[in-house]
Amino acid sequence: xxxxxxxxxxxxxxxxxxxxxxxxxxxxxxxxxxxxxxxxxxxxxxxxxxxxxxxxxxxxxxxxxxxxxxxxxxxxxxxxxxxxxxxxxxxxxxxxxxxxxxxxxxxxxxxxxxxxxxxxxxxxxxxxxxxxxxxxxxxxxxxxxxxxxxxxxxxx
Amino acid sequence: xxxxxxxxxxxxxxxxxxxxxxxxxxxxxxxxxxxxxxxxxxxxxxxxxxxxxxxxxxxxxxxxxxxxxxxxxxxxxxxxxxxxxxxxxxxxxxxxxxxxxxxxxxxxxxxxxxxxxxxxxxxxxxxxxxxxxxxxxxxxxxxxxxxxxxxxxxxxxxxxxxxxxxxxxxxxxxxxxxxxxxxxxxxxxxxxxxxxxxxxxxxxxxxxxxxxxxxxxxxxxxxxxxxxxxxxxxxxxxxxxxxxxxxxxxxxxxxxxxxxxxxxxxxxxxxxxxxxxxxxxxxxxxxxxxxxxxxxxxxxxxxxxxxxxxxxxxxxxxxxxxxxxxxxxxxxxxxxxxxxxxxxxxxxxxxxxxxxxxxxxxxxxxxxxxxxxxxxxxxxxxxxxxxxxxxxxxxxxxxxxxxxxxxxxxxxxxxxxxxxxxxxxxxxxxxxxxxxxxxxxxxxxxxxxxxxxxxxxxxxxxxxxxxxxxxxxxxxxxxxxxxxxxxxxxxxxxxxxxxxxxxxxxxxxxxxxxxxxxxxxxxxxxxxxxxxxxxxxxxxxxxxxxxxxxxxxxxxxxxxxxxxxxxxxxxxxxxxxxxxxxxxxxxxxxxxxxxxxxxxxxxxxxxxxxxxxxxxxxxxxxxxxxxxxxxxxxxxxxxxxxxxxxxxxxxxxxxxxxxxxxxxxxxxxxxxxxxxxxxxxxxxxxxxxxxxxxxxxxxxxxxxxxxxxxxxxxxxxxxxxxxxx
Ligand code: FES
Ligand code: FES
Numbered sequence: 001x002x003x004x005x006x007x008x009x010x011x012x013x014x015x016x017x018x019x020x021x022x023x024x025x026x027x028x029x030x031x032x033x034x035x036x037x038x039x040x041x042x043x044x045x046x047x048x049x050x051x052x053x054x055x056x057x058x059x060x061x062x063x064x065x066x067x068x069x070x071x072x073x074x075x076x077x078x079x080x081x082x083x084x085x086x087x088x089x090x091x092x093x094x095x096x097x098x099x100x101x102x103x104x105x106x107x108x109x110x111x112x113x114x115x116x117x118x119x120x121x122x123x124x125x126x127x128x129x130x131x132x133x134x135x136x137x138x139x140x141x142x143x144x145x146x147x148x149x150x151x152x153x154x155x156x
Numbered sequence: 157x158x159x160x161x162x163x164x165x166x167x168x169x170x171x172x173x174x175x176x177x178x179x180x181x182x183x184x185x186x187x188x189x190x191x192x193x194x195x196x197x198x199x200x201x202x203x204x205x206x207x208x209x210x211x212x213x214x215x216x217x218x219x220x221x222x223x224x225x226x227x228x229x230x231x232x233x234x235x236x237x238x239x240x241x242x243x244x245x246x247x248x249x250x251x252x253x254x255x256x257x258x259x260x261x262x263x264x265x266x267x268x269x270x271x272x273x274x275x276x277x278x279x280x281x282x283x284x285x286x287x288x289x290x291x292x293x294x295x296x297x298x299x300x301x302x303x304x305x306x307x308x309x310x311x312x313x314x315x316x317x318x319x320x321x322x323x324x325x326x327x328x329x330x331x332x333x334x335x336x337x338x339x340x341x342x343x344x345x346x347x348x349x350x351x352x353x354x355x356x357x358x359x360x361x362x363x364x365x366x367x368x369x370x371x372x373x374x375x376x377x378x379x380x381x382x383x384x385x386x387x388x389x390x391x392x393x394x395x396x397x398x399x400x401x402x403x404x405x406x407x408x409x410x411x412x413x414x415x416x417x418x419x420x421x422x423x424x425x426x427x428x429x430x431x432x433x434x435x436x437x438x439x440x441x442x443x444x445x446x447x448x449x450x451x452x453x454x455x456x457x458x459x460x461x462x463x464x465x466x467x468x469x470x471x472x473x474x475x476x477x478x479x480x481x482x483x484x485x486x487x488x489x490x491x492x493x494x495x496x497x498x499x500x501x502x503x504x505x506x507x508x509x510x511x512x513x514x515x516x517x518x519x520x521x522x523x524x525x526x527x528x529x530x531x532x533x534x535x536x537x538x539x540x541x542x543x544x545x546x547x548x549x550x551x552x553x554x555x556x557x558x559x560x561x562x563x564x565x566x567x568x569x570x571x572x573x574x575x576x577x578x579x580x581x582x583x584x585x586x587x588x589x590x591x592x593x594x595x596x597x598x599x600x601x602x603x604x605x606x607x608x609x610x611x612x613x614x615x616x617x618x619x620x621x622x623x624x625x626x627x628x629x630x631x632x633x634x635x636x637x638x639x640x641x642x643x644x645x646x647x648x649x650x651x652x653x654x655x656x657x658x659x660x661x662x663x664x665x666x667x668x669x670x671x672x673x674x675x676x677x678x679x680x681x682x683x684x685x686x687x688x689x690x691x692x693x694x695x696x697x698x699x700x701x702x703x704x705x706x707x708x709x710x711x712x713x714x715x716x717x718x719x720x721x722x723x724x725x726x727x728x729x730x731x732x733x734x735x736x737x738x739x740x741x742x743x744x745x746x747x748x749x750x751x752x753x754x755x756x757x758x759x760x761x762x763x764x765x766x767x768x769x770x771x772x773x774x775x776x777x778x779x780x781x782x783x784x785x786x787x788x789x790x791x792x793x794x795x796x797x798x799x800x801x802x803x804x805x806x807x808x809x810x811x812x813x814x815x816x817x818x819x820x821x822x823x824x825x826x827x828x829x830x831x832x833x834x835x836x837x838x839x840x841x842x843x844x845x846x847x848x849x850x851x852x853x854x855x856x857x858x859x860x861x862x863x864x865x866x867x868x869x870x871x872x873x874x875x876x877x878x879x880x881x
Contacts, residue, residue: 028181032175033175033176033179033182034174034175034176035175036175036179036181036328036376037181037329037409038327038328038329038410038806039410039805039806039807040409040410041410041805041806041807043805043806043807044327044410044806046327073175074173074174074175075174075175075176078170078173078174080174082169082170082173087170087173090169090173091165091166091169091170091173092165093772094163094165094166094628094772094773094775094776096166096169096172096173097377097626097627097628097776097780098172098326098327098328098375098376098377098378098625098626099168099169099171099172099173099177099374099376099626100179100326100327100328100376100377101327102172102173103172103173103174103175106173124814125814125815125817126814126815128813128814129813129814129815130813131813131814132325132327132806132811132813133327134324134325134326134327134377134379134780134784134811135327135377135626135776135780136776136779136780137776137779137780137781137782137783137784137817137820138783138812138814138817139779139817139819139820140772140776140779141814142814
């Protein structure tokens with residue numbers, strides 16, 4: 001057991017954990033339920049979070065590696081009112097079905113748009129290649145991310 | 157108010173985006189105990205002894221449950237009573253649950269489960285359809301005189317078509333939470349059918365006298381995988397809660413989910429078809445064999461749907477279809493989107509391509525000649541109604557994808573192709589039908605109920621046991637009720653699918669929710685509106701005034717099968733389904749001629765959904781199902797050796813990523829079904845029917861390799877290429 005300090009969605013938390021505990025479990029135990037386990041081996045992306053702005057699979061990161069880092073989960077990228085471009089595009093396009101993949105997709109898409117504000121369809125496909133969705137066939141998710149990019153551009 | 161046919165977004169979308177939707181693994185609290193499952197290590201044999209002493213010695217808090225501890229009969233009732241809660245004596249498949257463990261944390265529960273030793277006497281398992289002989293279910297259709305027609309036929313064409321196991325890979329794995337409190341056993345979990353689990357728990361816990369309550373947690377995908385399987389994991393969680401006295405959550409990780417839960421039935425479909433020189437079907441003689449796994453569970457009804465759809469969407473006067481489910485020593489195969497129809501229609505469509513090739517006609521013409529028209533009679537003797545759209549979806553898709561020209565171009569390009577390693581393009585077409593709702597007399601027996609109640613403030617609430625595991629059922633129900641009452645969709649509340657709060661509307665399966673339960677709600681809403689009466693004030697005000705004057709306002713309706721719509725299960729004659737959906741897929745692929753790697757590029761789909769209540773959600777269902785179907789054709793495979801699934805984690809059990817996914821162009825066709833007030837037809841499953849055969853046809857168009865089985869992986873295609881004359 002050792003102490004670890006993390007910043008989760010802007011909030012500082014202090015935990016007493018085995019340093020090898022998965023960041024996934026630490027975040028979920030701290031109430032971040034948008035970090036979801038779908039495979040536990042880095043394949044599905046439903047546990048995606050930003051670790052110092054980089055999307056990572058929280059199931060593959062031991063908590064000690066996140067010590068002192070800033071972590072952003074889906075609750076940190078989607079505002080509670082759902083007013084931001086990404087949330088409203090996902091809802092209008094129908095990019096959300098069962099929701100199991102959705103928080104991870106939101107985090108990855110957010111990271112993409114931060115890096116590349118005007119991606120084309122292939123860029124979105126590449127960025128989301130590590131996030132499995134079994135419900136949508138991806139079509140509406142891709143359209144939603146492209147739509148969010150356009151909306152953000154128009155707003156700025 | 158015109159809300160049907162519009163696409164308001166789903167109401168739970170924001171919670172799902174933020175991660176606050178409340179899946180079962182989000183519901184466990186600090187004090188919740190965790191469960192773990194002890195499984196058998198052989199595929200067949202006898203349990204000699206179960207010894208939990210080491211587990212108890214290492215951790216005195218742990219609670220262990222074996223078959224000997226069950227309060228009542230060791231059976232999960234489905235269709236027959238042969239599916240045990242826990243293995244007792246005989247072992248019928250690898251990884252069969254034999255004991256359960258609960259402990260205060262997940263790590264301790266798993267450690268304890270590892271210390272439970274099970275002594276077994278192994279015996280020889282029966283594996284694969286070739287070795288199987290015990291029949292779990294059978295059925296057959298006889299229409300016209302097949303033998304005479306085949307004897308007289310100009311051409312008789314034979315073919316055998318196989319498909320393997322498919323894993324659901326819902327992204328949220330199975331999980332259940334249970335507690336016993338004041339004589340009430342409550343189970344909350346990831347599930348499609350709260351009343352199925354309710355009935356299973358009533359049987360398992362009968363002697364305890366507990367009141368049973370089942371509620372659905374937000375559910376992360378199902379595709380049939382959370383239809384009957386939750387009966388088992390739900391009973392397990394309940395047993396641990398009952399034995400330990402704690403709230404217990406039982407969650408499978410992905411590996412356990414793959415090794416322990418149901419899959420799509422592997423199938424072998426054999427066709428012998430008589431055709432005239434112009435390609436008209438004269439007789440179909442079809443055999444459908446399904447691998448049921450170790451227990452009967454839902455296999456008889458999967459078979460029934462497979463058999464009724466086995467001829468494909470084609471008119472034919474002489475049809476004989478024989479179906480059997482055989483027992484093997486793997487986990488029971490079960491419900492999976494399409495429910496047997498994708499397997500049998502894979503055969504029908506590949507056979508149609510083979511017929512076309514033999515007779516030298518193109519695949520579009522062959523389908524055009526034979527597709528059902530309204531007024532045609534199906535093999536069960538059902539006369540098809542005016543909403544029969546086989547030709548319309550066929551022509552729409554072929555035109556949008558410019559199918560015929562491109563198919564012909566690829567055919568000649570293939571012949572002239574240089575050996576230059578350049579990718580080859582292929583395009584394939586497939587047509588399918590899918591009966592909406594339960595097969596045959598299912599709805600009549602079930603007598604589904606649903607209702608509307610209005611609270612004192614005048615807000616209407618939907619009472620139904622239909623569950624949403626991704627489809628968007630809630631907003632669709634809101635739209636249907638809103639239209640009938642003259643309010644906005646967001647004015648309609650939805651009571652949770654909780655067996656203490658809502659009537660039994662039947663399971664959320666068989667593409668029946670919008671058509672059957674939606675119609676019940678529509679009727680209930682109209683009844684309410686009739687009682688309240690019309691007027692200038694908003695419905696809410698009128699309803700509140702009505703309640704103040706007359707008391708509670710509630711209407712419950714029960715499904716009634718229209719007179720004349722009967723089905724005889726002993727002869728397989730009659731109305732098999734109240735309505736049929738129709739779909740056509742054109743799949744475009746490119747194939748690397750050296751590696752035989754298939755890349756799907758685009759899928760064009762037209763699907764008759766009767767009436768689209770919410771077109772965006774409706775198309776979303778079709779898109780998701782289409783990708784599952786295409787991937788089943790070339791990518792998805794659960795390999796099974798000695799009863800063990802070899803690819804038992806996501807690293808090896810592949811499903812498509814965004815990079816694999818083709819562009820999807822879905823066109824909704826709306827030919828309202830006369831069977832219900834809304835005109836809707838089922839949409840959940842039909843997209844699974846045409847994608848796979850269209851993909852194989854596209855591969856054939858690109859390479860000349862006529863694969864008759866799925867998945868057409870590069871290794872399989874290579875074998876076929878080498879075997880080719
Ligand atoms: S749970 Fe981390 S990638 Fe699947
Ligand atoms: S919405 Fe269900 S897995 Fe993506």
